[in-house]
Amino acid sequence: MPAVSGQAPASALPELASVPWRTPTDAAWLRRWGRVWHAWTLLYTVPFLAAAAGMVWLDPLATPVALAALAHAWIIPELYAFRGASTVRPKGPRNEAAEAVAQGLLGDFLGHEERELQRDTGLALERGGLGIWLVGEGGALLVTPGGRRVHCFCVGTTEAELPPSDRIAHLLLALRQDEVGFATVANHAFAGAPWRVRRRLPTAMRPALDAARSAAG
Amino acid sequence: MDGTGHTTLAEWSVEDDAAFEAAVREFAGQQELGYIGTVPDGPGKATHVRALPRDADMVILRRPIAGG
Numbered sequence: 532m533p534a535v536s537g538q539a540p541a542s543a544l545p546e547l548a549s550v551p552w553r554t555p556t557d558a559a560w561l562r563r564w565g566r567v568w569h570a571w572t573l574l575y576t577v578p579f580l581a582a583a584a585g586m587v588w589l590d591p592l593a594t595p596v597a598l599a600a601l602a603h604a605w606i607i608p609e610l611y612a613f614r615g616a617s618t619v620r621p622k623g624p625r626n627e628a629a630e631a632v633a634q635g636l637l638g639d640f641l642g643h644e645e646r647e648l649q650r651d652t653g654l655a656l657e658r659g660g661l662g663i664w665l666v667g668e669g670g671a672l673l674v675t676p677g678g679r680r681v682h683c684f685c686v687g688t689t690e691a692e693l694p695p696s697d698r699i700a701h702l703l704l705a706l707r708q709d710e711v712g713f714a715t716v717a718n719h720a721f722a723g724a725p726w727r728v729r730r731r732l733p734t735a736m737r738p739a740l741d742a743a744r745s746a747a748g
Numbered sequence: 749m750d751g752t753g754h755t756t757l758a759e760w761s762v763e764d765d766a767a768f769e770a771a772v773r774e775f776a777g778q779q780e781l782g783y784i785g786t787v788p789d790g791p792g793k794a795t796h797v798r799a800l801p802r803d804a805d806m807v808i809l810r811r812p813i814a815g816g
Contacts, residue, residue: 549814618816704788707792716814
């Protein structure tokens with residue numbers, strides 16, 4: 532029987548009730564916003580590059596100003612990528628006394644390879660319908676099929692005192708329950724090429740993004 | 749799941765009505781505190797439950813998530 536119009540399906544994430552105005556973050560939404568972010572990156576990069584080239588062409592004495600324009604063209608995209616990578620950086624209290632117990636429970640949810648990867652990198656790899664997810668303590672990365680784009684989401688539990696592995700387990704369970712709902716509740720922070728995010732990730736986390744790209748390709 | 753890693757709140761079996769009733773009361777109490785019942789359904793799947801399923805191997809109570 533089809534769901535009654537206006538009612539969420541039984542499998543929907545209950546947290547969706549807190550964001551009723553949001554459009555479901557499905558594959559079409561991700562493609563659209565991937566293109567928007569790509570266009571936006573060009574929009575704030577190309578004018579600086581053109582200005583730099585134009586200034587040097589008009590008057591070589593303007594080279595220092597042109598260099599400043601080039602710096603802008605480099606720094607602004609880097610800041611956006613940094614913002615995206617920051618969604619999965621370790622954050623909040625470590626709660627080391629309880630972390631071993633929480634790690635054990637999280638390990639039970641993961642396959643052997645994913646468990647090893649999570650212990651080494653702090654990110655849990657999860658295969659979904661939208662792509663390959665990397666779930667961290669307070670955010671998640673989604674590598675879309677083909678591995679050419681990564682979406683960064685800021686999302687976490689409402690109880691910050693949980694040990695880090697419990698925070699990941701919370702997100703993993705919500706993701707497994709309703710993938711589109713999970714992405715809808717999360718705040719979309721960035722979309723771009725994986726190499727842009729990778730260089731801004733902590734070194735220990737980079738193998739997780741490599742594994743996700745490999746799985747998505 | 750809580751600040752200690754996790755805590756076992758109740759245990760029951762399909763045949764033990766008294767234990768199941770106690771578990772149902774505990775489950776309802778946790779829901780009132782804002783916890784969400786989730787049943788892991790094997791690799792990559794989980795189900796939200798509003799009532800305690802008698803035949804579930806494990807029900808995990810988690811806190812809501814929100815965009816950061």
